[in-house]
Amino acid sequence: MTSGGHGTDGVERRGLMFVLSSPSGAGKTTLSRLLIDRMSGLKMSVSATTRPMRPGEVNGKDYLFVDKPRFEAMVKGDELLEWATVFDNSYGTPRSPVEAALSSGQDVLFDIDWQGTQQLREKARADVVSVFILPPSAADLEKRLHSRAQDSDEVIRKRMSRASHEMSHWAEYDYIVINHDVDEAFAEVQSILKAERLKRERRIGLVGFVRALQAQLQG
Ligand SMILES: Nc1ncnc2c1ncn2[C@@H]1O[C@H](COP(=O)(O)OP(=O)(O)OP(=O)(O)O)[C@@H](O)[C@H]1O
Ligand SMILES: Nc1nc2c(ncn2[C@@H]2O[C@H](COP(=O)(O)O)[C@@H](O)[C@H]2O)c(=O)[nH]1
Numbered sequence: 001m002t003s004g005g006h007g008t009d010g011v012e013r014r015g016l017m018f019v020l021s022s023p024s025g026a027g028k029t030t031l032s033r034l035l036i037d038r039m040s041g042l043k044m045s046v047s048a049t050t051r052p053m054r055p056g057e058v059n060g061k062d063y064l065f066v067d068k069p070r071f072e073a074m075v076k077g078d079e080l081l082e083w084a085t086v087f088d089n090s091y092g093t094p095r096s097p098v099e100a101a102l103s104s105g106q107d108v109l110f111d112i113d114w115q116g117t118q119q120l121r122e123k124a125r126a127d128v129v130s131v132f133i134l135p136p137s138a139a140d141l142e143k144r145l146h147s148r149a150q151d152s153d154e155v156i157r158k159r160m161s162r163a164s165h166e167m168s169h170w171a172e173y174d175y176i177v178i179n180h181d182v183d184e185a186f187a188e189v190q191s192i193l194k195a196e197r198l199k200r201e202r203r204i205g206l207v208g209f210v211r212a213l214q215a216q217l218q219g
Contacts, residue, residue: 025144046061082115092116129175
């Protein structure tokens with residue numbers, strides 16, 4: 001699915017799909033925003049959803065807010081790379097912006113649940129790097145959902161009651177980060193991305209680079 005772009009050192013590299021998942025409220029959105037602000041060559045995948053817009057959310061930036069018939073049409077038209085029902089609403093990743101970003105040499109960041117991550121892995125295992133974010137405790141998770149002040153008590157109760165099930169998928173992920181402190185968790189997630197970008201098998205330009213180095217040494 002991915003084609004090559006250039007790494008910061010000029011060596012051509014396959015783009016990667018960097019996935020963050022967690023129980024609701026553990027900090028994916030917070031960490032995603034920091035990654036997008038501070039890491040170059042990384043584009044956020046904006047999901048489509050049938051969930052109602054929260055105060056402060058912007059259509060087209062936080063999500064593409066669509067109605068159920070439009071979402072169904074996207075599924076039928078194969079416009080989504082993956083999709084799932086989460087907390088009674090539909091969520092999915094529009095395919096074309098992801099493919100365009102990868103072919104222009106960018107990596108793509110996803111804030112999606114375990115069902116979507118499984119679907120991406122089935123499609124492009126070698127290009128998916130997945131990170132599961134855990135909260136330090138159940139009490140912290142609940143506090144964070146309340147402090148976000150964007151969901152009703154009923155919605156928060158539902159999300160808390162799903163948290164254990166969400167978390168049961170932690171072992172399917174490549175990396176686990178415990179989000180005690182935002183700065184520390186960000187530093188860990190950033191290190192994972194930096195290291196994954198350097199992986200030999202992704203750096204398709206290395207053969208040519210090393211050959212050129214050898215030619216210089218021999219000539
Ligand atoms: N390490 C942290 N310490 C304290 N508060 C945090 C920390 N990380 C995130 N938060 C806060 O917790 C709340 C939930 O975070 P966030 O919205 O990033 O979670 P999320 O995993 O994206 O949730 P959802 O799956 O529902 O979208 C926010 O108010 C955020 O500012
Ligand atoms: N499989 C997918 N899951 C997604 C997508 N976009 C978001 N999500 C996940 O849904 C829940 C709830 O999100 P919220 O914004 O309503 O709090 C959360 O776990 C997200 O990661 C998607 O495109 N596909």
